C-alpha cells in the first residue's frame with residue numbers, strides 16, 4: 001500500500017487512522033480504534049491514559065514492532081513497516097543492565113538514545129514507554145531536566161508515555177490523552193503553550209501551568225475514570241513494579 005500522499009507530506013510523523021485487533025481466547029479484541037495524530041519534527045508529545053488502554057500498543061506500532069490492522073504510520077513520507085535506525089525505543093519494564101542501579105540504567109538508555117550512531121545518523125524519533133516511572137522523585141527530576149536539555153540541543157521528535165501529570169506538562173508541546181479501552185482512541189489533545197527553557201520551580205506558581213495540570217487531572221479522574229476503579233487524587237499511578245528499561249538500537 002502506498003501511503004505517500006501529497007497532503008501527508010507536511011506532517012513529519014503521521015499516525016494515520018490506526019486500529020488494531022488482537023486474536024484472544026475470548027475472540028478478537030479491538031484495542032485501538034481510529035487513532036490519528038500528526039506530529040511535527042522536533043515536537044515533544046506525551047501520551048497519557050489509564051493502564052491497559054493501549055499506550056504501549058500505539059508506541060509499538062510507531063516503532064514498527066506491531067502492524068496495525070487498519071491504517072498505518074508514515075515517517076517522512078514513508079510507511080513504517082519494521083523497526084529502523086531512525087526510531088529509538090525505550091521499552092516499559094525491561095532492564096537494560098540488571099546489575100546497574102535504576103539511575104544508571106536510565107542514564108545509560110538516555111545516553112544511548114542521543115548518541116550518534118556509527119554512521120553519524122542521529123536517531124530522529126525517540127519512543128519512550130514510561131522511561132522514568134520507577135525512579136525516586138529527585139532522580140526523576142534530574143532525568144527530566146537532562147532530557148529537556150538534550151532535546152533542546154538535538155531537536156529530536158519525542159513520543160513519551162507517562163502516568164505522571166507534572167512530567168507530561170513540564171516536558172511536552174502537546175499532551176495526547178487516550179480514552180479507555182477496548183477500542184481506545186485519542187480523547188483530547190492539550191497544547192502546552194509554555195515558553196522554553198522551562199523551569200519547574202518557576203512553573204509551580206504559574207497559573208497557566210496549573211491550568212494545564214488541572215485539565216489533564218480532570219480528563220483522567222472525572223471524564224475517563226477507569227471502569228470499576230473509583231476516582232482517586234493520586235496522579236502518579238505507578239504500579240510499584242521493579243524499575244526497568246531496555247533499549248533497542250534499531
Ligand SMILES: Nc1ncnc2c1ncn2[C@@H]1O[C@H](COP(=O)(O)OP(=O)(O)OP(=O)(O)O)[C@@H](O)[C@H]1O
Pocket residue numbers: 022023024029031049050051052053054055056057058092181
Ligand atoms: N499481543 C496481544 N494480544 C492480545 N491482547 C493484547 C496484546 N497486546 C496488548 N494486548 C491488550 O491490549 C490492551 C492494551 O495494552 P497496552 O499494553 O498497550 O496498554 P497500556 O496503555 O500500555 O497499559 P499500561 O499503562 O498498563 O502500560 C490490554 O488490554 C492488553 O491486554
Ligand SMILES: [Mg+2]
Pocket residue numbers: 055056057092129
Ligand atoms: Mg504500557
